Amino acid sequence: MPIKVAALNSIYADLYEIVGPENVEKIFRQQRGIQVTFPTHLYDRTKLVPIIRMEAQNYNVRELARMYGYSERWVRRVLKSATDEFKEGD
Numbered sequence: 001m002p003i004k005v006a007a008l009n010s011i012y013a014d015l016y017e018i019v020g021p022e023n024v025e026k027i028f029r030q031q032r033g034i035q036v037t038f039p040t041h042l043y044d045r046t047k048l049v050p051i052i053r054m055e056a057q058n059y060n061v062r063e064l065a066r067m068y069g070y071s072e073r074w075v076r077r078v079l080k081s082a083t084d085e086f087k088e089g090d
Helices: 010-019 021-031 045-055 061-068 072-089
Strands: none
Touching: 010 021, 045 061, 045 072, 061 072
16 A cells, blocks of 8 residues: 555654655564664764774864764864874883
8 A cells, every 4th residue: 555645754754755665664664663863973983983093094183073073172082092092002
């Protein structure tokens, strides 16, 4: 049976527009009843740390902050902690 878009709950209407009818039905079947909160950042900090450390060779702090949606201050702390860890290893 086709989805009656005009009657959808608002979150499902939004998802319908973003992912299409087939995927909104899949999401509904698998996730219905679950409360979902989307984080304000796309990337997880702990998983991003090693990536930022590697990419610091090719990008400056400002570029990294913009690419990943974190502050320049946070990126600097990540890079400083990597430097501190390196010094402790000597």
